Amino acid sequence: MKFICNDARNPDANELPLWLSVNESVKALNFQKSMSGYAVTPLIALNRLAEAVGVAGIAVKDESYRLGLNAFKGLGVTYALGNVICGKLGIIIEDTTFDYLKSAEVRHKLGDLTFTTATDGNHGRAVAWVARQFGQKAVVYLPKGSAARRVEAIRETGAQAIVTEFNYDDTVQLAKEKAAENGWEIVQDTAWDGYTRIPQWIMQGYTTILGEVGEQIRHMEMPEPTHIVLQAGVGGMAGALLGYWANLYEGKHPVTLIVEPDNAACIFHSASVGDREPHQVYGSLETIMAGLACGEPNPIAWSILRDFADAYVSCPDYVAARGMRMLASPLEGDQRVISGESGAVGIGLLSLLMSEPEFSGIRSKLKLDQDSVVLFINTEGDTDPVLYRQIVWDGKYPMPQR
Ligand SMILES: Cc1ncc(COP(=O)(O)O)c(C=O)c1O
Structure with a gap:
């Protein structure tokens, strides 16, 4: 796994993306609520997993329930x-x-x-x-x-x-x-x-996810997240949610990590070039995380990710596979979450970030510790059921032996 920390994030200097304001989000939510199929998706606390990983809380917003479509889109x-x-x-x-x-x-x-x-x-x-x-x-x-x-x-x-x-x-x-x-x-x-x-x-339509999370946290009396892990394809979903939070918290939002597959890490690559412009990555973009297999950043999302994210992470496929297995076989007391390749990568990332000694510097830079409450968006369920079973049942894409 490769990391870049965004040392340039400056809540006072960066202009807020006002088109992702709370008011704009409420407009989208009101329209979505007028659909007969609209229902709030579950927010699931995985307390045993949080203990095992070494953080104070893990919450998963399960978008596989959205509109009967098995994904947030x-x-x-x-x-x-x-x-x-x-x-x-x-x-x-x-x-x-x-x-x-x-x-x-x-x-x-x-x-x-x-x-x-x-x-x-x-x-x-x-x-x-x-x-x-x-x-x-x-x-x-x-x-x-x-x-x-x-x-x-x-x-x-x-x-x-x-x-x-x-x-x-x-x-x-x-x-x-x-x-x-x-x-x-x-x-x-x-x-x-x-x-x-x-x-x-x-992107305005996507902000409903965090609007609902805010309400659910209040109703369920859950602790406020200190961190969020957002997976990126072109960066639209991550940019929308981060832009909404940047508006809500006026730039002083929870620590945000943007995660992508190694072979399609265009946001990571753009951050590494560091000239403030979005940069494309080329090639077959091959990864099991099909939803994240995009080489060209969404420019309106990129500027938000550039200005307001704390870190960019590029991951091999086994990180997503590990996340899928962890969510599919919960610890006693936790609920099972069916999460596809693009949905589960964040959980896989957190588990490795918290356990591997080589990441101790990143952990302390990102203030990830026993007091952290981390929010994940499970953006899809088993949208490719054949690969889902190969990974979860047969152990395809295992962790490399150390
Ligand atoms: C399941 C899933 N997660 C995340 C994403 C990433 O969204 P974006 O391309 O807006 O970054 C996608 C995109 O298709 C997706 O299908």
């Missing part, structure tokens, strides 16, 4: 597509509900639309699902080697799912070209020059 897409449709109707999202946007009246006004996107699976499944709710079509492009179950899950919603010959970043390019050629609306969870509004809505 529906939060972003509902809010983004809701806004897109409102724009076409000339209304604002605060004045409407998800159910109205699904109605035959709106469907008639809009005519036929096609939404398209590129995805590792979870975002595309959410686009397909929301498009269907609105009675519209979706065409979803996936990178080569995408797991069969993730492709099927998209097709089951009636969308077209096309597995390309490309990695994730090149698949995004293809989706852009197809959208321009066919007059389709692209709904991408990353931004580029001239394309920021939809990715901003997507």
